[in-house]
Amino acid sequence: MYKPALYTAANGLQRSDAHDITEEYAKEIGHMSGRCLDIGSGPGDVVNDFILPKLHPKATVLCSDISESMLNFGKSKYRDNKRLSFIKLDIESSDLPKDLIEHFDHVVSYNCLHWCQNMRKAFENIFTLLRPGGSTLLVFLANNPGFKAYETLAAMPRYQPYMKDVDRYIPLFQHTEQRRETLKSLVQDEGFEVLHCSRRERSYIFDTPETLTKFMLAVNPFIERMPVDLRSEYVKDLVAEAVKETIIFNKSNSNENKYSMLSRYYIFVLYLRKPIAK
Numbered sequence: 001m002y003k004p005a006l007y008t009a010a011n012g013l014q015r016s017d018a019h020d021i022t023e024e025y026a027k028e029i030g031h032m033s034g035r036c037l038d039i040g041s042g043p044g045d046v047v048n049d050f051i052l053p054k055l056h057p058k059a060t061v062l063c064s065d066i067s068e069s070m071l072n073f074g075k076s077k078y079r080d081n082k083r084l085s086f087i088k089l090d091i092e093s094s095d096l097p098k099d100l101i102e103h104f105d106h107v108v109s110y111n112c113l114h115w116c117q118n119m120r121k122a123f124e125n126i127f128t129l130l131r132p133g134g135s136t137l138l139v140f141l142a143n144n145p146g147f148k149a150y151e152t153l154a155a156m157p158r159y160q161p162y163m164k165d166v167d168r169y170i171p172l173f174q175h176t177e178q179r180r181e182t183l184k185s186l187v188q189d190e191g192f193e194v195l196h197c198s199r200r201e202r203s204y205i206f207d208t209p210e211t212l213t214k215f216m217l218a219v220n221p222f223i224e225r226m227p228v229d230l231r232s233e234y235v236k237d238l239v240a241e242a243v244k245e246t247i248i249f250n251k252s253n254s255n256e257n258k259y260s261m262l263s264r265y266y267i268f269v270l271y272l273r274k275p276i277a278k
């Protein structure tokens, strides 16, 4: 589903979140030394541009992802950076590589964990990968009203056959009650000490409908399953539904297709420690 080139051309929102959270946690990240693991590194730009410069100079990062194409893109683009290495890893795996157990001093993950269906397994694995005393900074989507567009289109007869598994692509916490409290209990159940756990509102401006379209298509898993002649209608309908969940401004008087949109969504920020003795 992820195409690295498409994704890097449309990930302004993810980069803006990464920039702001990394600045906020600069002191904590600066104390992260030794072996670090980044989960769901994608094309590698966020870890290279924002996280690595803030880490302790002696820290190295193993970038991990479930997607081969993302890993290959990052490996090739950042091959000269001796502090970065790459590995294929599914953070929901029930069979973690033995040599990675308790191998990491710190774990970070930005904009990935909302793709996990088995969140409990993901947190259990992060706990297992960390050495006792290690810390983890995790940032991921809590809920975004824009996902309503998926639900609306999946109920339309012409798109339904290609979107049967739509729930798989809607964040687990999209419809959860008491989101922050539920997440906090989950990580405490796995044994983590919670240093910080928040759910925050964020916003991002898409200057034009085209920027929103690119952003949505960069992570859309359904379109490639559709016959080619259905795709442009699908994109039009998808964006029209998503726009309904934004605040429209800067409308042009002369061109009805020219306007900007403010999108509001919520992210989780978690800063956790694995206790020395469980």
Ligand SMILES: C[S@@+](CC[C@H](N)C(=O)[O-])C[C@H]1O[C@@H](n2cnc3c(N)ncnc32)[C@H](O)[C@@H]1O
Residues within 6 Å of the ligand: 002, 011, 014, 015, 018, 039, 040, 041, 042, 043, 044, 046, 064, 065, 066, 067, 070, 089, 090, 091, 092, 109, 110, 111, 112, 115, 116
């Ligand atoms: C939205 S990208 C985020 C990339 C980067 N961290 C950033 O902040 O821009 C999410 C990445 O998570 C990866 N991913 C999704 N599920 C995963 C899993 N179970 N284990 C590891 N990586 C996963 C995807 O392949 C994708 O590259």
